[in-house]
Amino acid sequence: MTLAQENTTAPAINFECETGNYHTFCPISCVAWLYQKIEDSFFLVIGTKTCGYFLQNAMGVMIFAEPRYAMAELEEGDISAQLKDYNELKRLCDQIKRDRNPSVIVWIGTCTTEIIKMDLEGIAPKLEAEIGIPIVVARANGLDYAFTQGEDTVLASMANRCPTKAENKENKQEPNGIQKLLNFGKKQPEKIENEYKEHPPFVLFGSLPDPVVTNLTLELKKQGIKVDGWLPEKRYTELPVIEEGYYVAGVNPFLSRTATTLMRRRKCKLIGAPFPIGPDGTRAWIEKICSVFGIKPQGLEEREAQIWENLQDYVDLIKGKSVFFMGDNLLEVSLARFLIRCGMTVQEIGIPYMDKRYQKGELDFLAQTCQEMGVKIPTIVEKPDNYNQLQRIKELQPDLVITGMAHANPLEARGISTKWSVEFTFAQIHGFTNARDILELVTRPLRRNNNLKDLGWSKLIKEEAKV
Amino acid sequence: MKLAYWMYAGPAHIGTLRIASSFKNVHAIMHAPLGDDYFNVMRSMLERERDFTPVTASIVDRNVLARGSQEKVIDNIVRKDQEESPDLIVLTPTCTSSILQEDLQNFVSRAQLNSKGDVMLADVNHYRYNELQAADRTLAQIVKFYIEKAQKKGDISTTRTPHPSVNIIGISTLGFHNHHDCRELKKLMADLGIEINLIIPDKATVEELKTLPQAWFNLLPYRELGLATAEYLQTQFDQPFVDITPMGVVETARCIRKIQEVLTAKGAEVDYEDFIEHQTLYVSESAWFSRSIDCQNLTGKKAVVFGDNTHAASMTKILVREMGINVVLAGTYCKYDEDWFRREVSEYCDNILVSEDNGEIGDAIARLEPSAIFGTQMERHVGKRLNIPCGVIAAPIHIQNFPIGYRPFLGYEGTNQITDLIYNSFTLGMEDHLLEIFGGHDTKEVITKGISADSDLFWDKEAQGELNKVPGFVRGKVKRNTEKFARDRGFEQITLEVMYAAKEAVGA
Numbered sequence: 001m002t003l004a005q006e007n008t009t010a011p012a013i014n015f016e017c018e019t020g021n022y023h024t025f026c027p028i029s030c031v032a033w034l035y036q037k038i039e040d041s042f043f044l045v046i047g048t049k050t051c052g053y054f055l056q057n058a059m060g061v062m063i064f065a066e067p068r069y070a071m072a073e074l075e076e077g078d079i080s081a082q083l084k085d086y087n088e089l090k091r092l093c094d095q096i097k098r099d100r101n102p103s104v105i106v107w108i109g110t111c112t113t114e115i116i117k118m119d120l121e122g123i124a125p126k127l128e129a130e131i132g133i134p135i136v137v138a139r140a141n142g143l144d145y146a147f148t149q150g151e152d153t154v155l156a157s158m159a160n161r162c163p164t165k166a167e168n169k170e171n172k173q174e175p176n177g178i179q180k181l182l183n184f185g186k187k188q189p190e191k192i193e194n195e196y197k198e199h200p201p202f203v204l205f206g207s208l209p210d211p212v213v214t215n216l217t218l219e220l221k222k223q224g225i226k227v228d229g230w231l232p233e234k235r236y237t238e239l240p241v242i243e244e245g246y247y248v249a250g251v252n253p254f255l256s257r258t259a260t261t262l263m264r265r266r267k268c269k270l271i272g273a274p275f276p277i278g279p280d281g282t283r284a285w286i287e288k289i290c291s292v293f294g295i296k297p298q299g300l301e302e303r304e305a306q307i308w309e310n311l312q313d314y315v316d317l318i319k320g321k322s323v324f325f326m327g328d329n330l331l332e333v334s335l336a337r338f339l340i341r342c343g344m345t346v347q348e349i350g351i352p353y354m355d356k357r358y359q360k361g362e363l364d365f366l367a368q369t370c371q372e373m374g375v376k377i378p379t380i381v382e383k384p385d386n387y388n389q390l391q392r393i394k395e396l397q398p399d400l401v402i403t404g405m406a407h408a409n410p411l412e413a414r415g416i417s418t419k420w421s422v423e424f425t426f427a428q429i430h431g432f433t434n435a436r437d438i439l440e441l442v443t444r445p446l447r448r449n450n451n452l453k454d455l456g457w458s459k460l461i462k463e464e465a466k467v
Numbered sequence: 468m469k470l471a472y473w474m475y476a477g478p479a480h481i482g483t484l485r486i487a488s489s490f491k492n493v494h495a496i497m498h499a500p501l502g503d504d505y506f507n508v509m510r511s512m513l514e515r516e517r518d519f520t521p522v523t524a525s526i527v528d529r530n531v532l533a534r535g536s537q538e539k540v541i542d543n544i545v546r547k548d549q550e551e552s553p554d555l556i557v558l559t560p561t562c563t564s565s566i567l568q569e570d571l572q573n574f575v576s577r578a579q580l581n582s583k584g585d586v587m588l589a590d591v592n593h594y595r596y597n598e599l600q601a602a603d604r605t606l607a608q609i610v611k612f613y614i615e616k617a618q619k620k621g622d623i624s625t626t627r628t629p630h631p632s633v634n635i636i637g638i639s640t641l642g643f644h645n646h647h648d649c650r651e652l653k654k655l656m657a658d659l660g661i662e663i664n665l666i667i668p669d670k671a672t673v674e675e676l677k678t679l680p681q682a683w684f685n686l687l688p689y690r691e692l693g694l695a696t697a698e699y700l701q702t703q704f705d706q707p708f709v710d711i712t713p714m715g716v717v718e719t720a721r722c723i724r725k726i727q728e729v730l731t732a733k734g735a736e737v738d739y740e741d742f743i744e745h746q747t748l749y750v751s752e753s754a755w756f757s758r759s760i761d762c763q764n765l766t767g768k769k770a771v772v773f774g775d776n777t778h779a780a781s782m783t784k785i786l787v788r789e790m791g792i793n794v795v796l797a798g799t800y801c802k803y804d805e806d807w808f809r810r811e812v813s814e815y816c817d818n819i820l821v822s823e824d825n826g827e828i829g830d831a832i833a834r835l836e837p838s839a840i841f842g843t844q845m846e847r848h849v850g851k852r853l854n855i856p857c858g859v860i861a862a863p864i865h866i867q868n869f870p871i872g873y874r875p876f877l878g879y880e881g882t883n884q885i886t887d888l889i890y891n892s893f894t895l896g897m898e899d900h901l902l903e904i905f906g907g908h909d910t911k912e913v914i915t916k917g918i919s920a921d922s923d924l925f926w927d928k929e930a931q932g933e934l935n936k937v938p939g940f941v942r943g944k945v946k947r948n949t950e951k952f953a954r955d956r957g958f959e960q961i962t963l964e965v966m967y968a969a970k971e972a973v974g975a
Contacts, residue, residue: 020526021543026502048562048593049478052471054505060865073469076594079566088468095470111500111563115532142500143528387523387550406507406520413517461517 013367013377015354020383023406024328024352025058025422026051027140027150028108032059033426034154035068037207040235042102043069044092046120047110068100074112085118086127093131102133104236106154109139134236136161146352148254148329148425151207155231156257159205160265162231162242197224199247199293203240203268205231205258206251208430215431216251216276223290223297231258242266249289251276251430254330256358272358274365277331278338279307279435284365307432311342314439317446319343321399324392327351327384328404329425333359335402337366338438340373347396350384400445415459417445473825473845475775475800475863480561481506482601483589484522486609487557489639489668493609494521494553495589496543498536498564498571501526510640513869523547527563536569544578544586554673555585555609565593585673587612599691599775600803602639606668607695610676614703617677625680625704631735632662633726634682634700636708637693638669643778643862644876645669648688651875655713656686658746659723659739661730667696680704684729688712688877690777691801707732713877714781715885716753717788719746746879753882756890757789765893766791771832773798773820773842774861778876780811782841782860785885787815792889795835796820798828825849836944839892844868854943858892924950926961933966945970 028051031043045051052071059067072092077083093105109120124135138157140150204216204227217227229240242248244267250259253275262268273288274281283304290297308315323339325332327350336346356363370377381389386407393401393416401411401418408418423441428434449458480497484506487495497503507520525536525543544556558575571588579586590608591601617623633656638649649669656663664682665675685700685708687693697708707729713722720743727739747754756762770792772783779799786792798820799808805821812819820831829849832840840850840857844865850857859868860876875881926934937945952969953961 020501020528021523022501023504023507024502026500026505028502046468049474049597050480050503050562050593052474053477053481054502056473056863057505057509067472071469071471073471075469078468079594083468092468092470111527112566115563115566142502143532146501390519404508406504406511409511409515410517410519 013363014379016379017382018385022384022386023404025147026054026142027145027147029058030140030150030154031069034207038232038236040103041106042096042100043106043108044072045108046072046113048074048112051110079116086123089123090127097131097133104134104136106136109141111141111143114141114143152255152257155205156261158232159258159261162239164243165241168241196226197295201228202247203229203242204249204251206255207232208251209428212428212430215433219431223286223295225289247271249273253334253359253362256355259358272361274362275334276430277334279304279432280341281334281338282432303432307435311436311439314443315342317443322347323400324398325349326389326403328421331424333362333366337369340369340375345375346378347398349378349380351380351382354382413460417449419445475823477598479591479593479596479601480559482598483559483591483605485639485641486602486605486668488521491670491672492553493555494547494551495557495559497524497559497561498540499524499527499561500563503561513866540574541578545581548582548584553584558588562593602692603695607699610696611699613673613676623677627683628681630662631730632664632682634664634679634685635666636685636687636696637689638666639692643864644874647873647875648877651878651880655878683733684708691775712777712781714881715785715789716747716751716882718781751879751882753886756886762790767793768893769793769795769837771796771835771837771840773828773846776801776804776808778861780808783812783815795837796831856892858888924953924961929963930961930966933963
């Protein structure tokens with residue numbers, strides 16, 4: 001699956017699997033960041049009031065900013081098939097076309113459409129032909145997926161829509177600036193030639209805020225690596241060309257379906273690397289890409305060292321402290337690995353789902369980091385059971401619990417510091433530059449504690465009677 | 468299928484969970500896919516709850532879809548029974564489980580065999596009821612269950628308490644200012660010499676429910692929650708109820724007089740008239756406020772009211788009857804209880820709007836251009852966009868609507884809070900007046916001519932200058948009205964004369 005030679009010296013990691021009774025966001029939440037990322041898209045979530053209620057509350061103030069998303073709220077007639085799905089969807093999509101005129105409508109299938117077996121994949125091509133707007137179907141439902149995996153299902157569907165060179169030429173007679181850039185390496189200008197080294201076309205996948213995209217692209221450019229496109233781009237109409245033999249790399253740990261689709265359907269080669277989270281991760285990510293392209297990385301060691309130096313004040317705060325990941329967004333392994341490098345001990349890595357193949361680079365890097373830092377490799381608990389975890393937390397009394405909002409306030413009231421995990425999904429955490437932002441988040445409860453430590457009110461509940 | 472961007476009332480299971488988690492030592496288990504336990508986040512965040520929300524999910528995943536839940540739900544119930552020993556476990560269906568059509572009642576019966584606590588299936592259909600209706604039904608269901616249980620065991624206490632006493636029904640978690648209202652009602656009852664028998668569902672235990680019949684009467688502060696329970700108790704135990712929301716000076720007095728009537732009928736000798744007068748004149752500042760010159764400046768100002776039945780109806784009456792404000796539109800999203808709302812407000816407002824579509828309300832507000840809006844968080848944002856102030860009076864609400872400070876909407880302190888809310892929402896009277904005389908704070912506008920750039924009509928220099936003197940928050944409206952007037956009459960240029968003519972004609 002991966003191309004580079006594996007590091008096999010690290011000790012084995014212990015994996016466990018619990019009951020799956022844990023709290024996380026529904027994967028339809030991905031519309032919140034994807035509609036902002038893909039500027040000409042419209043997301044239509046086909047579900048019930050429950051889905052709508054979740055989105056409305058989880059997205060907070062965003063909901064008032066005329067978002068380019070809506071619910072197709074199923075009524076009793078839809079459930080009992082008294083209404084024809086095709087006609088109903090056509091009516092709504094016509095309305096969306098009229099009001100917003102998007103370049104793509106993304107249908108998000110939900111639990112309900114799964115259960116009543118609404119054939120979204122079947123209806124979409126017909127309707128697409130009729131209304132003249134591409135319709136991408138992603139089944140981001142709570143029956144199968146957790147939180148960030150929603151993005152994975154959307155990007156996997158989009159991967160199938162990425163043009164080939166032939167299609168792209170056909171669509172765009174006069175290639176614009178971006179197109180020129182995309183086509184580079186095939187037949188195009190020589191003057192950039194010296195900036196980049198010779199390597200096969202290379203596309204990155206994963207939705208990141210634009211400043212982070214620019215940042216990572218420039219980091220690779222410093223190594224002479226040219227990023228020929230991102231899945232997704234800022235606009236649906238700018239999806240990158242993907243052809244057989246292209247190289248691809250993921251920027252986030254939850255993109256395993258997208259990776260699989262790119263490999264199997266688009267015949268790309270996946271570079272399996274650790275993820276560019278933390279300066280250690282970013283360096284390992286770049287090095288792995290370089291190694292695949294046979295490029296000798298320049299100045300990475302110094303760059304990493306310099307970043308660490310700038311982080312020193314935050315590292316001092318957390319060194320030697322313990323952290324417990326309850327698990328809800330699949331960033332857990334990468335974050336744990338970075339925090340171990342910062343000198344923390346990780347007591348447990350809870351994670352909704354563990355793709356050991358897609359995350360192999362990251363898992364190996366975790367083991368290696370633990371070895372180098374002289375700490376025990378934490379157990380990775382897949383599909384955790386929140387109740388059991390709370391018992392373990394009570395026992396272990398970690399210095400920091402990274403958890404969802406359902407548990408954060410109750411834990412704080414019991415004197416356990418928490419960091420709300422969802423913030424890691426929305427903050428900019430990738431690349432060298434953003435390493436400080438991760439620690440900003442991680443240290444916030446600890447800094448708050450330092451400010452309040454003499455007040456004597458860290459525990460704010462009456463002692464629970466043991467039943 | 469319905470295209471929807473926003474909803475006022477949540478799905479049914481939210482109502483059931485609000486009831487279950489309001490009680491002490493009651494646990495709810497949702498039969499739901501991963502991610503549907505968002506209720507826990509809301510309760511933990513909005514109410515800043517220190518305790519873990521007693522709601523867990525029995526996860527519906529792919530396997531359940533293929534093979535059915537089988538033992539899973541039962542195991543989860545029995546496990547929770549052992550872990551936390553709740554008095555009651557409420558199995559809560561969601562939209563997903565509704566269409567799976569598994570025999571949840573059968574799971575409940577089987578789980579009951581191995582559980583020490585009681586187990587019950589919440590009887591709510593997801594596609595027929597919303598959050599509010601489901602909450603009302605679930606509360607009634609739980610009350611009925613424990614009354615019948617006590618009747619069977621023979622330890623129900625139907626003897627009335629020696630002194631007049633009351634059950635307060637309808638205080639629940641995630642309710643709009645419910646905890647403050649509860650405190651205010653307790654104080655009011657104490658002032659009236661009425662003992663509190665039981666408050667439900669808030670912090671009550673299910674064991675206490677069998678004492679409900681001891682109270683002389685039931686008080687229902689909110690239209691949406693408790694009616695089914697009160698009606699049940701009335702038929703079972705001939706227990707009367709008072710369902711007048713004590714919100715606003717007039718309605719609070721009416722509520723108290725009704726209580727007096729109920730108690731007198733039961734043989735108590737009570738006369739609350741002196742109390743009402745004292746409170747009205749000296750404790751509540753609201754009556755005095757309505758006489759003061761501040762409130763005079765609000766006379767005839769236009770307002771739009773929208774919310775749930777209880778708050779929108781009460782607010783409309785307060786604005787019109789107690790402050791002389793002109794409510795041009797009163798609306799509710801409680802479509803299922805539409806008739807009640809129409810009866811309550813029809814004589815107080817120009818128009819009534821019953822709708823669950825936020826777009827419809829937004830458009831109405833834009834059309835009517837009120838001076839202030841009293842609505843939900845959605846209307847607050849509409850107001851922001853249109854530059855119209857808004858006071859939030861009903862759910863859906865955000866974290867800032869769960870204040871730490873004491874902010875009841877009910878009772879005499881409630882009248883004070885509402886007065887502040889109303890007064891602060893309208894631009895302060897004198898300031899408004901002075902701005903009109905002196906042409907506003909934003910004198911920068913006078914030297915820019917950009918204001919008319921987006922219109923096809925030409926404003927001459929003098930007229931433009933005059934327009935710039937109009938205070939910022941009504942300037943757009945004056946401009947639109949003047950231009951409409953000019954267009955209607957075929958003027959191409961707007962002069963001072965046209966402006967004045969427009970003002971005289973349409974009050975621009």
